Amino acid sequence: MIDGKTKILGVMGDPIEHTFSPAMHNAGLKELGMNYIYLPFHVKPERLSFAIDGAKALGIQGFNVTIPHKTNVMKHLNQIDQVASMIGAVNTIQFIYDEDIESSNQDNEINVTTKGFNTDGYGCVRAIEEKTSIKNKKVTITGAGGASRAVAFQIASSGIEELSLLNRNLSKAESLVADLKTNLASIGIDIGINAYGIDDLKRELSDSDIFIDTTPIGMYPNVDDKAIASADMFHEDLLVNDIVYTPMETSLIKEAKLANATVVPGYKMLLYQGIRSFEIWLGREAPVDVMEKALLDVLGI
Ligand SMILES: NC(=O)c1ccc[n+]([C@@H]2O[C@H](COP(=O)([O-])OP(=O)(O)OC[C@H]3O[C@@H](n4cnc5c(N)ncnc54)[C@H](OP(=O)(O)O)[C@@H]3O)[C@@H](O)[C@H]2O)c1
Structure with a gap:
């Protein structure tokens, strides 16, 4: 009351x-x-x-x-x-x-x-850590907008081994990676962080442990949009997190399930x-x- x-x-x-x-x-x-x-x-x-x-x-x-x-x-x-x-x-x-x-x-x-x-990046890390530890893992992130920035800074300062950041507009990914490196160096964190275009996604996913898509692809009402990655690009030991939360099961989550990958829905x-x-x-x-x-x-x- x-x-x-x-x-x-x-x-x-x-x-x-x-x-x-x-x-x-x-x-x-x-x-x-x-x-x-x-x-x-x-x-x-x-x-x-x-x-x-x-x-x-x-x-x-x-x-x-x-x-x-x-x-x-x-x-x-x-x-x-x-x-x-x-x-x-x-x-x-x-x-x-x-x-x-x-x-x-x-x-x-x-x-x-x-x-x-x-707390946005914290939210993403905790959602992933419900399923697996992120320590010493290779993480691949698609997108280089506001959400990617929050997630990338938090995840890169949480004990991972390597981060690949891919974006449609490569120069945006490069600029975010440069910013990450400068800021992380200032707090004594030195890990491999690289920027790539989306065309390199299949290669980067092949040895990744965790994949986070921070693009709005598949978000309501565009639920039928083709996912940024398909089942053939995933492996069973990969964790796939789509941060889009409407719908719960995005086109990307469907592809991840087809590949028997572990999934983390965006609402988490x-x-x-x-x-x-x-x-x-x-x-x-x-x-x-x-x-x-x-x-x-x-x-x-
Ligand atoms: N679960 C949560 O708690 C949570 C929190 C925050 C945001 N989100 C969701 O995260 C998504 C992104 O938000 P944001 O604020 O980061 O947006 P943003 O700042 O506009 O950034 C969007 C990013 O996605 C890329 N992108 C957009 N459309 C694309 C396409 N068709 N193909 C390839 N890349 C594409 C953009 O690439 P370019 O640079 O090449 O344009 C950009 O890097 C939204 O759906 C939002 O609802 C979820």
């Missing part, structure tokens, strides 16, 4: 009406009996700084941030976590309020620390990025099963 002590979490984006996050988070909050509510906020780009200031004034505890604000919001935050800083995008904000209200009133400022995190990344955000805000373990069921229900799966 909402009462005078209810605390607020939320997600802001433009558009926002199709978000699946409120169902997942509110189910988790209810399960733990926490007096919180998670709400969607439609925030236009030109109102982003007002939204952050307004959130501070209203005592909001945490936000998820989605398209188009993930990068622009960073300049409005006090602290950025190392992974989010390398990725150059934030999808989770934690608001930490100073208890000393009197001193904050004196200088007419709201004493609140805003910390930015990126969505689930675990939310689980991590929940745990950052509430400082306690999230009820994964309940949140997964709520997410599957709202996805209509």
Whole structure:
């Protein structure tokens, strides 16, 4: 029940009406009996700084941030976590309020620390690690957009041996790989990372352990689009993760099943990025099963 002590979490984006996050988070909050509510906020780009200031004034505890604000919001935050800083995008904000209200009133400022995190890559890694360890593995990723960037930085800093990044526009893959190498070197990580065009996918998959497709190919309504790879390019020891989550069984997942490869559906990344955000805000373990069921229900799966 909402009462005078209810605390607020939320997600802001433009558009926002199709978000699946409120169902997942509110189910988790209810399960733990926490007096919180998670709400969607439609925030236009030109109102982003007002939204952050307004959130501070209203005592909001945490936000998820989605398209188009993930990068622009960073300049409005006090602290950025190392992974989010390398990725150059934030999808989770934690608001930490100073208890000393009197001193904050004196200088007419709201004493609140805003910390930015990126849990998208974490979501992907945890989804894969449900099935297999990623340590010392060769990983191949297709796509070099925003999702690829989050996944590639997290996965490359999680103990893998080698990463191949393939994109239709090769120069975009090369630029992401150069960025990865520079940032990873700054934290002492030195692994083989290479950029290729999509034509090299069959060769790269032949000795890969894990394949992650971050392109939108096969996403609803284009469910009949030809997958980026076919069954003959896979082997039985390969794990195939399509991060598209509508539909659950994409054309790529169908090809992977034909090859008896291990599959990880895209909704798992969505689930675990939310689980991590929940745990950052509430400082306690999230009820994964309940949140997964709520997410599957709202996805209509
Ligand atoms: N499961 C989750 O939690 C989760 C989270 C985030 C995103 N996603 C999904 O991930 C997908 C990508 O999102 P994004 O933000 O990274 O998009 P993005 O920034 O627009 O990047 C899309 C990438 O896919 C490539 N691509 C697009 N169409 C292609 C095609 N027909 N053939 C080959 N490559 C193609 C693009 O290549 P070029 O550079 O050559 O154009 C680009 O590298 C979306 O479907 C999104 O819904 C899922």
